[in-house]
Amino acid sequence: MLKINNLHANIEDKSILKGINLEVKPGEVHAIMGPNGSGKSTLASVIAGKEEYEVTEGNIVFEGEDIEELAAEERAHKGVFLSFQYPVEIPGVSVTNFMKTAINESRKAKGLDDMPAKDMLKLIREKSELLEIDRKFLSRSLNEGFSGGEKKRNEIFQMAMLEPKLAILDETDSGLDIDALRIVANGVNKLKSKDNAVVVITHYQRLLDHIVPDYVHVLYNGKIVKSGSKELAHELEAKGYDWIKEEVGA
Amino acid sequence: MDLKEKLVSSFLAFENSVDIDAYAHDVRTDAIKIFEEKGFPSKKEEAWKYTSLNSILKEDYSVFPKQENALEYPQVKKYFIHDIDTYKIIFIDGKYSSHLSQTTHDGIDVCLMSAALSKPKYQLIIENYFNKAAEKDSLTSLNTAFSSEGAYIHIPKNKIVEKPIQIIHFSTGNESATMLQPRNLVVVDENSHVQIIERHQSLTGNPVLTNSVTEIFANKRAIVDYYKIQNDNENASLIDNTFINQKRESLASVHTFAFGGKLTRNNLNFYQNGERIDSTLKGITIIGDKQHVDHNTLVHHIEPNCESHQDYKGIFDDKSTGVFNGKVVVEKEAQKTNAFQANNNILISDKASINTKPQLEIFADDVKCSHGCTIGQLDESAMFYMRSRGIPEKEAKALLMFAFSNNVLESVKIPELKQRITKIIANKLGVNIGFDL
Numbered sequence: 233m234l235k236i237n238n239l240h241a242n243i244e245d246k247s248i249l250k251g252i253n254l255e256v257k258p259g260e261v262h263a264i265m266g267p268n269g270s271g272k273s274t275l276a277s278v279i280a281g282k283e284e285y286e287v288t289e290g291n292i293v294f295e296g297e298d299i300e301e302l303a304a305e306e307r308a309h310k311g312v313f314l315s316f317q318y319p320v321e322i323p324g325v326s327v328t329n330f331m332k333t334a335i336n337e338s339r340k341a342k343g344l345d346d347m348p349a350k351d352m353l354k355l356i357r358e359k360s361e362l363l364e365i366d367r368k369f370l371s372r373s374l375n376e377g378f379s380g381g382e383k384k385r386n387e388i389f390q391m392a393m394l395e396p397k398l399a400i401l402d403e404t405d406s407g408l409d410i411d412a413l414r415i416v417a418n419g420v421n422k423l424k425s426k427d428n429a430v431v432v433i434t435h436y437q438r439l440l441d442h443i444v445p446d447y448v449h450v451l452y453n454g455k456i457v458k459s460g461s462k463e464l465a466h467e468l469e470a471k472g473y474d475w476i477k478e479e480v481g482a
Numbered sequence: 483m484d485l486k487e488k489l490v491s492s493f494l495a496f497e498n499s500v501d502i503d504a505y506a507h508d509v510r511t512d513a514i515k516i517f518e519e520k521g522f523p524s525k526k527e528e529a530w531k532y533t534s535l536n537s538i539l540k541e542d543y544s545v546f547p548k549q550e551n552a553l554e555y556p557q558v559k560k561y562f563i564h565d566i567d568t569y570k571i572i573f574i575d576g577k578y579s580s581h582l583s584q585t586t587h588d589g590i591d592v593c594l595m596s597a598a599l600s601k602p603k604y605q606l607i608i609e610n611y612f613n614k615a616a617e618k619d620s621l622t623s624l625n626t627a628f629s630s631e632g633a634y635i636h637i638p639k640n641k642i643v644e645k646p647i648q649i650i651h652f653s654t655g656n657e658s659a660t661m662l663q664p665r666n667l668v669v670v671d672e673n674s675h676v677q678i679i680e681r682h683q684s685l686t687g688n689p690v691l692t693n694s695v696t697e698i699f700a701n702k703r704a705i706v707d708y709y710k711i712q713n714d715n716e717n718a719s720l721i722d723n724t725f726i727n728q729k730r731e732s733l734a735s736v737h738t739f740a741f742g743g744k745l746t747r748n749n750l751n752f753y754q755n756g757e758r759i760d761s762t763l764k765g766i767t768i769i770g771d772k773q774h775v776d777h778n779t780l781v782h783h784i785e786p787n788c789e790s791h792q793d794y795k796g797i798f799d800d801k802s803t804g805v806f807n808g809k810v811v812v813e814k815e816a817q818k819t820n821a822f823q824a825n826n827n828i829l830i831s832d833k834a835s836i837n838t839k840p841q842l843e844i845f846a847d848d849v850k851c852s853h854g855c856t857i858g859q860l861d862e863s864a865m866f867y868m869r870s871r872g873i874p875e876k877e878a879k880a881l882l883m884f885a886f887s888n889n890v891l892e893s894v895k896i897p898e899l900k901q902r903i904t905k906i907i908a909n910k911l912g913v914n915i916g917f918d919l
Contacts, residue, residue, distance in 0.1 A: 280870045308872035320867040324885025330871070333881060338872040373885075390871060 238290035241278045248274045250454035259426040264433045266451035267473045272433045276402040280314035281307045309341040311397030315387040322374040330374050359392040363419050380407025388419045400431045405439035417442030437469035485539050490518050500630045506599050509613045513626035520620035532805040532837045533776040538719045541689045543661035550577050551654045561683050566898045569647040571633040576662045591636040598634040615697045615725035622723050625695040629665035639672035646677040655686025666696040670704040681711040684718035695723045700732035708736045714743040723749045730756025738765040740775040751780040759788040766887045770799035779808045783816040792823040795887040798834035809841040817846050823853040880911040
């Protein structure tokens with residue numbers, strides 16, 4: 233599904249990603265862990281198509297197609313979804329209207345007509361129940377004045393609405409209390425299937441107790457320096473990252 | 483002969499040609515003297531520092547319509563708010579079109595200025611109100627000197643006018659260049675409520691200059707909502723002078739939607755002559771190309787316990803230029819005044835510009851006055867967020883701009899009008915998505 237080959241990326245001439253290799257197959261869950269500043273969020277943004285980053289070497293292949301030249305919306309239409317670490321507040325645009333626009337634009341790109349209003353309402357009701365989201369919440373301005381937990385829940389609600397093939401969850405667990413974490417993880421698990429894949433970016437083991445990864449990768453200094461099974465996440469939780477830094481430094 | 487000379491020398495001929503009572507004659511004669519003395523404003527005047535009339539004054543305007551032109555309703559239907567029942571006062575090249583209009587004398591007067599100025603039954607109202615709110619600046623005086631036609635609306639006390647009133651000025655471009663000077667008078671008596679929608683629309687590419695004056699009197703506890711749609715073509719310029727005189731406990735609002743025209747100058751003046759008055763001034767400006775829109779507002783707080791709310795949003799693309807000059811005066815007696823002013827702008831292009839200037843003159847010591855202006859670009863992180871969810875760049879931009887101007891749109895009380903404005907904005911932004919923010 234996703235194949236990243238020797239990916240190098242810069243922001244304003246500062247090199248952040250220095251040769252990433254990663255392959256994600258349908259049905260898999262990958263966790264990417266690593267200390268602050270190692271390039272985790274950059275990797276997520278580059279896959280999603282943020283223009284501030286410049287890919288200087290390597291490529292990103294999604295469903296057999298090179299996507300690093302595509303605009304963010306085109307990647308979204310192909311089924312890439314990024315749950316933001318810091319979802320952006322957009323005053324004046326309601327959650328519902330935003331979702332309607334996003335879904336219909338995606339349909340338009342595929343040559344389909346707008347989703348009938350009735351179906352849209354049904355879908356919204358279904359998915360908001362999955363994430364235990366109050367109806368009133370949906371008419372509020374997108375992310376404006378939402379608590380940290382509400383923002384993250386709203387991200388997964390959008391993911392549920394858009395049904396992406398590849399979902400990248402960038403520190404979705406930060407700012408969540410234990411109940412919200414359970415709701416979010418439960419939502420992600422319900423959306424998982426043999427045809428889609430999830431990449432979870434996190435510092436901590438606790439989200440991975442709920443969304444169990446098939447593979448764990450450690451990103452350090454712009455490179456994946458270690459990969460393993462879910463046991464690696466436990467090891468990192470117990471020992472921190474210093475031993476990895478030493479291993480790499482050695 | 484330049485335009486000023488042409489206008490001054492035309493005055494006598496004009497004055498002999500119109501039906502007038504003695505009062506109006508005196509007012510007009512005084513007014514032409516003021517215009518002759520002051521002439522057109524230049525950039526040397528503080529209030530005109532950022533708006534030059536030079537480029538539009540050089541046209542050889544025909545100052546009197548020579549012939550009457552007819553328009554059929556289907557040709558111009560799209561400029562009407564046609565999905566609801568309304569009164570209509572329609573002018574074509576400055577002349578009243580009975581064919582397109584729907585006026586009334588049934589309990590209220592929704593009719594013509596020419597009738598009000600000439601018929602004895604209106605004499606008392608004319609003497610009490612005509613030219614009583616208008617300033618004596620040169621452009622208003624020029625309009626006063628030539629005032630003969632426009633809308634005349636009088637709502638006696640305790641009437642809620644259910645149907646909005648549309649005033650539309652069409653110009654057909656029959657003359658190579660046309661100057662129009664409509665004059666509107668709106669008097670709303672105690673406890674009455676009226677909604678008015680005004681539009682100026684040129685139908686050809688020939689230059690049009692409109693110097694319009696509207697006087698509005700909101701008497702005790704009256705409610706007046708006035709909406710201005712300015713979406714004219716690139717050869718039409720508008721100087722729109724509006725004066726609102728409010729009495730105690732009245733509510734008056736003016737919404738100005740400035741989406742087009744070559745040059746638009748809005749002089750909007752509120753005078754609060756009583757206690758517990760509420761004044762609302764809101765506007766959305768969305769322009770591009772080399773268009774220019776200047777909002778020049780004044781709220782004069784004269785008595786205690788009154789409020790004013792100003793909220794102007796501007797979006798400027800290409801080489802367009804904007805001006806916001808908002809003056810709030812709080813007199814010494816006007817204690818407990820609440821005056822708010824906000825002007826927020828987005829510059830889409832590097833070559834667009836906005837000059838924004840709040841001016842507060844406060845002589846009372848127990849007041850709440852706030853003002854704020856911002857100039858920014860579209861929020862890039864919001865753009866990426868929206869695009870990453872599949873909303874293309876153009877649509878994402880449009881959605882952000884809608885959201886930006888939404889709280890002004892929200893306060894439009896006529897749903898069909900709100901829909902129309904929404905549609906005009908979507909057209910301007912070149913998107914076809916249903917916004918129901």
